[in-house]
Amino acid sequence: MIYLDNAAGSSPKAPGLGQAMANVIEHGAANINRAVNAATARTEIDIISVREKIAAFFGCPDPRYLIFTSGITMSLNLLIKGLLHAGDHLLISAMEHxxxxxxxxxLMRAGVAVDVVPCDVQGRLQLEELEKRFRPETKLMVLCHASNVCGTVQDAAAVAKLCHAHGVPLxxxxxQTAGHLPLDMQELGVDALCFTGHKGLLGPQGSGGFAVLPELAARIEPLIAGGTGSTSDSGDMPAFFPDRLEAGTMNLPGIIGLGHSISFVQSQGLDKLFRHEMALTKLLLDGIADNPYVRVAGMPGLEGRVGVVSLDFLRQDNAAVSMDLEQEYGILTRCGLHCAPLAHRSLQTYPQGTVRFSPGWATTEEDIHTAVQAILDLA
Ligand SMILES: Cc1ncc(COP(=O)(O)O)c(C=O)c1O
Structure with missing residues (x-):
């Protein structure tokens, strides 16, 4: 089996991840923040150290503002729904998931105005179009850093600068960039950075979170309310972080596992992992370059992208190609719209979708040679 679906979920995971998670469950498994016994304290210290590690990894200036969630979907919902109310205005890009x-x-059905900022056919946000769309009531811009459809990377720093010139947080x-590109929220100038554990960070499903600047955090109305083990006499969520946005018992084995997997990514070096991924992407793009029956969606070369490659087979049904790749060649890809129909409209691959190839840290050159041959055969 050749696994080329790392954009959906990395496989294999960081070595030792299963054991790191099993240790939590089999040797302790105490909840945190709920008691003052020794088992609780041990787990608490472990969680604090993972929080600090991840905060440093993303350049988050204060680990209390590194919020754990079940992944990016939960992070984005907490931010978007916690910040926008009827009468407000939200900006999103035309490459969003x-x-x-x-x-x-x-939110639109609840009275929030939403504008989708256009992207070009290679998936790049049109800054001049963004400039035209700010309003006095714009409360947030959300941007997909790298497309999960075609890998196009946005110039987040430039978008942040423009947003801030209009007083809008980003x-x-x-x-698709965490674990691939170095990410420092302060260098990028973003106000919130959302991440998921189960992709490039090589961690478990159901782990992730977001880092947020204190000024923006203070404006987020908690979407989920419940027990935090703190200020329990109050009927409201605590005013302090991370408790304000972390109600209920968290996925502690997942968080410990994510800490383990990020240590592995750091031991390999982001740079080395990314160079490997891009070398494989080059092999793939070069291998199919002369075939007139396959169109690469998004950026044609290596510039401005991560290693997510989407192909539109012009003479075939893309879903049938993906199935043939698995059944005849043992190559696992993803077809369809990849939960991002807006992006496919931008890339002009709607409604047919694409076949997506996403190599990972364990993919070999041999795997890509096999994939290229299979693509040429099927095209
Ligand atoms: C660009 C993008 N955003 C959001 C998500 C959702 O992430 P999660 O599965 O962690 O909620 C994904 C994963 O499919 C993605 O690729």
Whole structure:
């Protein structure tokens, strides 16, 4: 089996991840913040150290503002629904995942105005179009850092600068860049950085979170309310962080597992992992370059992208190609719209979708040679 679906979920995970999670469950498994016994304290210290590690990893200046969630979908919902109310205005790009588009549509029905800022056919946000769309009531811009459809990377720093010139905070969806590109929220100038554990960070499903600047955090109305083990006499969520946005018992094995997997990513080096991924992407793009029956969606070369490659087979049904790739060649890809119909409209691959190839840290050159041959055969 050749696994080329790392954009959906990395496989294999960081070595030792299963054991790190099993240790939590089999040797302790105490909840945190609920008691003052020794087992609780041990787990609490472990969680604090993962929080500090991840905050440093993303350049988050204060670890209390590194909020754990079940992943990016939850992070984006907490931000979008916690910040926008009837009469407000939300900006999103035309490359967004349904994790942004669907909550935006829910809010639209509740009286929030939403503008989708156009992107070109290679998936790049049109800054001059963004400039035209700011309004006095614009409360947030959400941007997908790298497209999960075609890998196009946005110039987040430039978008942040423009947003700030209009007094609008920027939330960045880093589903496809965390664990691939170095991310420092202060260098990028973003106000919130959302991440998921189960993709490039090589961690478990159901782990992730977001880092947020204190000024923006203070404006987020908690979407989920419940027990935090703190200020329990109050009927409201605590005013302090992270408790304000972390109600209920968290996925502690997942958080410990994510800490383990980020240590692995750091031990390998982001740079080395990214160079490997891009070398494989080059092999793939070069291998199919001369075939007139396959169109690469998004950026044609290596510039301005991560290693997510979407192909439109011009003479075939893309879903049938994806199925043939698995059944005849043992190559696992993803077809369809990849939960991002807006992006496919931008890339002109709607409604047919694409076949997506996303190599990972364990993919070999041999795997890509096999994939290229299969693509040429099927095209
Ligand atoms: C760009 C993008 N945003 C959001 C998500 C949702 O992430 P999660 O599964 O962690 O909620 C994904 C994953 O499919 C994605 O690729």
């Amino acid at each position: 349904n994790a942004v588009w669907r909550p935006a549509n829910q 939330a960045l969806d880093c589903a």
